[in-house]
Amino acid sequence: EVPPCTGDQSAKQREKRAEQHLTKASEVKDDNAKIAHLTKAIACIGDFPPPPPPDSNANEIASLAAFRRGVALERMGKREAATHDLTTACSTAPMASKIFHDACMELGMWFHQGGDADRARGAFAMAVVRDPSNERAWSNHGVVIQQ
Structure with missing residues (x-):
C-alpha cells in the first residue's frame, strides 16, 4: 500500500509519491480502488505548499491522474465528476504532453455525445492547437462546427 502525502514532505517527495499512486492505480482492477489512488496522486501535487518547482513533472502527473480518474468515473456513469476531471486535465496539462x-x-467526444456543441468545439480546438497535424482532431472540430 502506498501511504498518502503529508505536509511535511518536500515537493520532490510528494511528486515521487504521486507517481507511486499512479503506478498503483494502473495495477488495480477495481474502479473504486483506481479512483482512490488517482485522487491521492492529485492531492500529493495540489494540496500542500510549496508548489512544485517549474522543472518538475508535477503538473503532468496531476493532469494524467485527473484524466485517468475522469475516464474511470465515465465508465462508472458519474458524468458530472468525469466532466470535471477531463476538463481539468485538458486545461492544465502541459501543452507539450x-x-x-x-x-x-x-472531453470533446464527451461533450459532442452529450449534445453540447459549444463545449465540444472548444475542447477539439484545444486538441488542434496542441497537434495541428492530428487529422482526427481537425475532423471532429469540423463536424462540430457544421452542426
Whole structure:
C-alpha cells in the first residue's frame, strides 16, 4: 500500500509519491480502488505548499491522474465528476504532453455525445492547437462546427 502525502514532505517527495499512486492505480482492477489512488496522486501535487518547482513533472502527473480518474468515473456513469476531471486535465496539462491532447479529445467526444456543441468545439480546438497535424482532431472540430 502506498501511504498518502503529508505536509511535511518536500515537493520532490510528494511528486515521487504521486507517481507511486499512479503506478498503483494502473495495477488495480477495481474502479473504486483506481479512483482512490488517482485522487491521492492529485492531492500529493495540489494540496500542500510549496508548489512544485517549474522543472518538475508535477503538473503532468496531476493532469494524467485527473484524466485517468475522469475516464474511470465515465465508465462508472458519474458524468458530472468525469466532466470535471477531463476538463481539468485538458486545461492544465502541459501543452507539450500527450495527455493534453488525449484529454481534450476525450472531453470533446464527451461533450459532442452529450449534445453540447459549444463545449465540444472548444475542447477539439484545444486538441488542434496542441497537434495541428492530428487529422482526427481537425475532423471532429469540423463536424462540430457544421452542426
